[in-house]
Amino acid sequence: MEPDGSRIWIYVLLILVFALLKGVYTACEYAVTEVNDSKVKTLAETDPRYAKLLKLIEAPQKMMLAFSMQRALSCVMISILAVMLLDAVLDTRVELQLLHGGAAGWIRAGMLAGLLLVTTVLISSLTEQLPKRLVHRHIDGFAVGCVGAVRLLTWVLAPVALLAHGLTFVACKLCGLPTDDVRDSVTEEEIRMMVEAGNETGAIEESEREMINNIFDFGDTVVSEVMTHRTDIIGAELHAKIGDIVYLAINEGVSRIPVYEQTIDNIVGIVYVKDLLCLVGCEHCEDFTLEQFRRDALYMPETCKCREAFEQMTRAKQQMAVISDEYGGTAGIVTMEDLLEEIVGSIQDEYDDEASELEQLPDGGYSVDGAADPEDILPKLGVAVPEDNQYDTMSALMVDLLGRIPEKQERPAVEYQGLKLTVLQTEDNWISRIRVEQLRPAGEPTK
Structure with missing residues (x-):
C-alpha cells in the first residue's frame, strides 16, 4: 500500500503544478494582450521595463503560438494525470478488486467520465476565468512583470511551436487553404x-x-444621393459681369460658383470667389471676364461611389465636382463638405439655415424642404419609412403621389400614411417646399 499511496500524492502534486503553470500563463497572456498599447508606447520612451513589453506586443506571433502550445500541453497533461490518479485510487479499493467482469469495467468508465467532467470544469474556472479576473485590476503592473516569464516560455517551447507551425502550414497547403495568419481577419x-x-x-x-x-x-453610397440637385445649383453664365458674380456670392453666401455656357447642362468650370479678391479697389474691374478666373471642373458620373468621389477630389485637390447624368447633362454638384457630412453628420456653417429641412409652423403644421430625404423627415413626423422606399427627396415622393408635376400657381394636396401633404412652392418643375399636417397623433399605427 505504501507505493500506491506515494504514487497518488505524486499525481496530485503534478496536477497542481501543471494547473498552476496554466493559470499563471493564462494571466500572462491576458495581461500582455489586453494592456493599453498607447500607454505602453508612451511609457516605453522613459521606462526600459515598458520598452521590453513593447517589443513583445509589436511581435506577437511567436508569443501567441507559445501560449497556445502551453495551454494545450497543460490540459493534456492534467487529463492524463487525472486518469492515472483515478487508476491509482481504484487499485487501492478492496471493493472494486472483489468485482469481476463487466461490473468493474462499467464502474471504472463511469468514474472516469465523471472525473474528466469535473476536471474540465475546474480547469475552466480555476485556470482560465479566475486568473483573468485577478490580473484585470492590476493589468499594467502584471504585464510589465511577466515579460521574463513570457520570454522563457517562448524559448522553451520554440521547437514544439515550430513543429506545430510547420504541420499547420503543410495541412493548409494540402487543403488548399491560405497559409497566412488569419487571426487578425475581422469582417x-x-x-x-x-x-x-x-x-x-x-x-x-x-x-x-x-x-x-x-x-x-x-463606400456603398452613390454621389447622386448626397449631391445638390441641378435645380438647386447656384451658378453663373460664362459671360456674366464680374459685379453680378460678386453680388451673387454675397447674397447666396457661397464661395465657389459653377460657371455654365448657355445652359446648366454645359458647366465649363468653377469660379472661386477668393480669386476675385484681387479686384478689390480696381477701377476697371468690368474689363475682366469670368473666363480669366474660371478653373477647370472635375466631372464624375452620378453612379460614382462616395468613397471613389472623395479619393478623386482629394487627388485633384478640388472642393467641388460636377455630377453628370447618363445623357451627359448635369445631374447636380457635390462638394467635399457633402461627402464628409455622410460620415460626421450635418456640418453647419455661418450661411446654413439649420432648420431649413423641417420647420414647425405656428398653426402646428410643418414646412418641409423638397430636397430633404424622406428617411430623415418621415420618422420625425411619426411615420415609418417603407422598406421599398425608392425616393431620395420629398419632392420625388410628392410628385409620385400626385402623379404629375404641379404648375407654379397650383397648391394640390394628398394624404399619405396619416399625413396631409400640400405643395407650397414649385420652381422649375421641382417642388421646393411642402406643407405637412398630421391627421392623427404621431406614432399611431396606420390602419
Missing part, C-alpha cells in the same frame, strides 16, 4: 456587431456608433 459584420455591443454597454457613445456605421456605408 465588416463582426465590427458592426462589436460596435453595437459596445454601444449597449456604454463603452461607445451613440454619436461614435453612428460615425463608425457611416464609414462602412460611405
Whole structure:
C-alpha cells in the first residue's frame, strides 16, 4: 500500500503544478494582450521595463503560438494525470478488486467520465476565468512583470511551436487553404456587431456608433444621393459681369460658383470667389471676364461611389465636382463638405439655415424642404419609412403621389400614411417646399 499511496500524492502534486503553470500563463497572456498599447508606447520612451513589453506586443506571433502550445500541453497533461490518479485510487479499493467482469469495467468508465467532467470544469474556472479576473485590476503592473516569464516560455517551447507551425502550414497547403495568419481577419459584420455591443454597454457613445456605421456605408453610397440637385445649383453664365458674380456670392453666401455656357447642362468650370479678391479697389474691374478666373471642373458620373468621389477630389485637390447624368447633362454638384457630412453628420456653417429641412409652423403644421430625404423627415413626423422606399427627396415622393408635376400657381394636396401633404412652392418643375399636417397623433399605427 505504501507505493500506491506515494504514487497518488505524486499525481496530485503534478496536477497542481501543471494547473498552476496554466493559470499563471493564462494571466500572462491576458495581461500582455489586453494592456493599453498607447500607454505602453508612451511609457516605453522613459521606462526600459515598458520598452521590453513593447517589443513583445509589436511581435506577437511567436508569443501567441507559445501560449497556445502551453495551454494545450497543460490540459493534456492534467487529463492524463487525472486518469492515472483515478487508476491509482481504484487499485487501492478492496471493493472494486472483489468485482469481476463487466461490473468493474462499467464502474471504472463511469468514474472516469465523471472525473474528466469535473476536471474540465475546474480547469475552466480555476485556470482560465479566475486568473483573468485577478490580473484585470492590476493589468499594467502584471504585464510589465511577466515579460521574463513570457520570454522563457517562448524559448522553451520554440521547437514544439515550430513543429506545430510547420504541420499547420503543410495541412493548409494540402487543403488548399491560405497559409497566412488569419487571426487578425475581422469582417465588416463582426465590427458592426462589436460596435453595437459596445454601444449597449456604454463603452461607445451613440454619436461614435453612428460615425463608425457611416464609414462602412460611405463606400456603398452613390454621389447622386448626397449631391445638390441641378435645380438647386447656384451658378453663373460664362459671360456674366464680374459685379453680378460678386453680388451673387454675397447674397447666396457661397464661395465657389459653377460657371455654365448657355445652359446648366454645359458647366465649363468653377469660379472661386477668393480669386476675385484681387479686384478689390480696381477701377476697371468690368474689363475682366469670368473666363480669366474660371478653373477647370472635375466631372464624375452620378453612379460614382462616395468613397471613389472623395479619393478623386482629394487627388485633384478640388472642393467641388460636377455630377453628370447618363445623357451627359448635369445631374447636380457635390462638394467635399457633402461627402464628409455622410460620415460626421450635418456640418453647419455661418450661411446654413439649420432648420431649413423641417420647420414647425405656428398653426402646428410643418414646412418641409423638397430636397430633404424622406428617411430623415418621415420618422420625425411619426411615420415609418417603407422598406421599398425608392425616393431620395420629398419632392420625388410628392410628385409620385400626385402623379404629375404641379404648375407654379397650383397648391394640390394628398394624404399619405396619416399625413396631409400640400405643395407650397414649385420652381422649375421641382417642388421646393411642402406643407405637412398630421391627421392623427404621431406614432399611431396606420390602419
